[in-house]
Amino acid sequence: TVMILDNGSxxxxxxxxxxxxxxxxxxxxxxxEIAKFSLTAGYMSGEAAxxxxxxxxxxxxxxxxxxxxxxxxxxxxxxxxxNCLFLLDEGLRLTGKLTGIAxxxxxxxxxxxxxxxxxxxxxNTDPLFAADLSDEKDxxxxxxxxxxxxxxxxxxxxEDKLLGIGYETDPETGGQKGLKLVMFxxxxxxxxxxxxxxxxxxxxxxxxxxxxKAVLADPGENLIGFATENxxxxxxxxxxxxxxxxxxxxxxxxxxxxDGYDNENxxxxxxxx
Numbered sequence: 001t002v003m004i005l006d007n008g009s010x011x012x013x014x015x016x017x018x019x020x021x022x023x024x025x026x027x028x029x030x031x032x033e034i035a036k037f038s039l040t041a042g043y044m045s046g047e048a049a050x051x052x053x054x055x056x057x058x059x060x061x062x063x064x065x066x067x068x069x070x071x072x073x074x075x076x077x078x079x080x081x082x083n084c085l086f087l088l089d090e091g092l093r094l095t096g097k098l099t100g101i102a103x104x105x106x107x108x109x110x111x112x113x114x115x116x117x118x119x120x121x122x123x124n125t126d127p128l129f130a131a132d133l134s135d136e137k138d139x140x141x142x143x144x145x146x147x148x149x150x151x152x153x154x155x156x157x158x159e160d161k162l163l164g165i166g167y168e169t170d171p172e173t174g175g176q177k178g179l180k181l182v183m184f185x186x187x188x189x190x191x192x193x194x195x196x197x198x199x200x201x202x203x204x205x206x207x208x209x210x211x212x213k214a215v216l217a218d219p220g221e222n223l224i225g226f227a228t229e230n231x232x233x234x235x236x237x238x239x240x241x242x243x244x245x246x247x248x249x250x251x252x253x254x255x256x257x258x259d260g261y262d263n264e265n266x267x268x269x270x271x272x273x
Contacts (some may be wrong), residue, residue: 033050034051058107069087127224130142142190183244206228207266
């Protein structure tokens with residue numbers, strides 16, 4: 001039995017390694033400190049530690065592949081915020097990086113698939129970036145797509161599509177216009193496209209934006225479900241279920257939630273049909 005006592009760190013579990021990471025703000029500099037522990041034959045031991053520029057702002061912005069770590073961060077310590085991608089080897093030694101991505105914006109959502117990284121940044125428009133990580137010494141941005149609004153959560157929909165859940169916004173003012181579902185085509189990372197989107201104008205908030213466990217997203221069953229809140233003339237809660245038609249999002253169920261429970265606690269599951 002091994003216990004680690006720590007205050008304020010997040011945990012990420014790799015194939016057979018545990019990573020603890022936390023933000024550190026010193027003076028005008030913000031960094032992320034990462035510690036790696038091996039978990040072999042039931043034993044835990046410290047392996048390596050590193051500090052990278054910026055902070056991790058999304059659960060899925062840190063990812064291990066072939067025991068090597070990829071980290072996306074947002075750095076706010078300069079005159080204008082920027083985003084960074086760091087590639088680290090088994091000993092957390094830096095092998096390659098990208099910096100200066102989307103100056104003035106912050107990373108809102110991220111996902112990795114194979115040797116590709118996809119991430120959303122936002123200020124007043126929502127760029128989706130695709131980065132090729134196949135050369136660990138020389139990662140490259142290969143695609144960028146700008147649309148209005150932004151996604152707070154990304155979920156792979158099959159092998160060539162990416163579902164985004166977030167907000168629609170006014171590109172001039174940044175004012176929110178309701179929750180937004182968007183389906184990205186990533187079959188060609190250098191030519192990212194939007195296949196369809198839907199704005200839920202009567203929905204102002206969903207826990208799906210900040211807790212991936214609150215999302216029902218199943219491409220095989222073609223189900224996308226989450227709870228929503230609307231504050232017009234009092235608080236109204238719903239559970240909404242959608243399917244992707246290939247061109248648009250179609251609502252197939254909406255259930256009023258008036259039992260008084262906190263919206264954060266609702267989950268959707270399916271059994272058979």
